[in-house]
Amino acid sequence: MATDVLERAIKRAGWTEVSVDNINEFLAPGGKSVLFFAGDSSKRPEADDVAVILPELQKDFNQAFRVGVVHREAFADLKDQFKVHFLPTLCLLNGEEPAGNIVRIQNWGEYHNKFAEFVNDGYPAAGETANV
Numbered sequence: 001m002a003t004d005v006l007e008r009a010i011k012r013a014g015w016t017e018v019s020v021d022n023i024n025e026f027l028a029p030g031g032k033s034v035l036f037f038a039g040d041s042s043k044r045p046e047a048d049d050v051a052v053i054l055p056e057l058q059k060d061f062n063q064a065f066r067v068g069v070v071h072r073e074a075f076a077d078l079k080d081q082f083k084v085h086f087l088p089t090l091c092l093l094n095g096e097e098p099a100g101n102i103v104r105i106q107n108w109g110e111y112h113n114k115f116a117e118f119v120n121d122g123y124p125a126a127g128e129t130a131n132v
Contacts, residue, residue, distance in 0.1 A: 005048040018068035030095045032065035039087035046105040047088040
């Protein structure tokens, strides 16, 4: 069961609802995408926090990635493929290949840094320096 917050985010942002039946279709265009494994957001309220943060990240990074929200019923079938062990998880994908996961709720800086690396193929965004 998705909460109102998650349902509104899906509709407003135009995210795709992903199941076992349409995962290949979602991944087919390639490029950057994020699978949002929210689980049962009524039991995991932090999933609502992620649902609020994710559209802001899409805006900050000029829609550089697509988002698919994984149906909770598909979790058991997809978790191993995308190395998801905790909920909520954002699985960052480059084509069909996992590029990393962001687990549970993080502070804004963590999200921003990880998405900057993701969108820029592992390199710091313009004006940032790498941690060496």
